[in-house]
Amino acid sequence: MGYLRISRVGKTFESGSRRTEVLRDVDLTIDRGEFVSIIGHSGCGKSTLLNLIAGLTEATKGGIVLEGREVNAPGPDRAVVFQNHSLLPWLTVYGNVRLAVDKVFRGRKSRAERHEWTLHNLDLVQMRHAADKRPGEISGGMRQRVGIARALAMEPKVLLLDEPFGALDALTRAHLQDAVMEIHARLRNTMIMITHDVDEAVLLADRIVMMTNGPAATIGEVLTVPLPRPRDRIVAAGDPACLRARQAVLRFLHERHRLVAAAE
Structure with missing residues (x-):
């Protein structure tokens, strides 16, 4: 069944007669204590998916269940950290x-x-x-x-991180990545993080969820990162498994970029 179950989720926004399908048929199971990164090009619905898990917006199709209970509204069992600290x-x-x-x-x-x-x-x-x-x-x-x-x-049962380090300089970002790894190791809580940074996704995540381009984006691939924990960024940088994971994500994103370029 899974700790967090995202089942055939779709999201369409309507404005007057205009309908925009942002997500289509998103299907994912996340285990308790797992760290999952979601990555993809701008406009692929990453933040929309996070907002659905947070209960800040409702799915048009499908549903989300956390520990046996349907997610249909915000709640303290799901806490969000945005890029803007608020x-x-x-x-x-x-x-x-x-x-x-x-x-x-x-x-x-x-x-x-x-x-x-x-x-x-x-x-x-x-x-x-x-x-x-x-x-x-x-x-x-x-x-x-x-x-x-x-x-x-x-x-919270799930900590949701929406590009929390995106506006920070590289050194501060590295310090906070290390802090998040330490917290996850200590608390073993479930974390889901949106990022544009391939190296960040590989360093932090147990699995990387790669989204296809929007509109009607969905999950293209899910990559398991076979790096043991605790992780050290210096050691990981030279680890062949880390390099392979990084290449796989870059290959996926490059292919999606090529498809966009070809359509223009």
């Missing part, structure tokens, strides 16, 4: 994470327990030292760490 600028780092903790755990944890849980999740992303700062006082990479802490603090 922190509230008037709250401190602590306050932004505490807001999510209070929303999910009020009535289930005492005030003292919620305080400790907030600090615990800031520790996970190494941001306790900035607890009293506001978003405008910290770097972009730090803000993304806080966004990840806020999402983790909800104890």
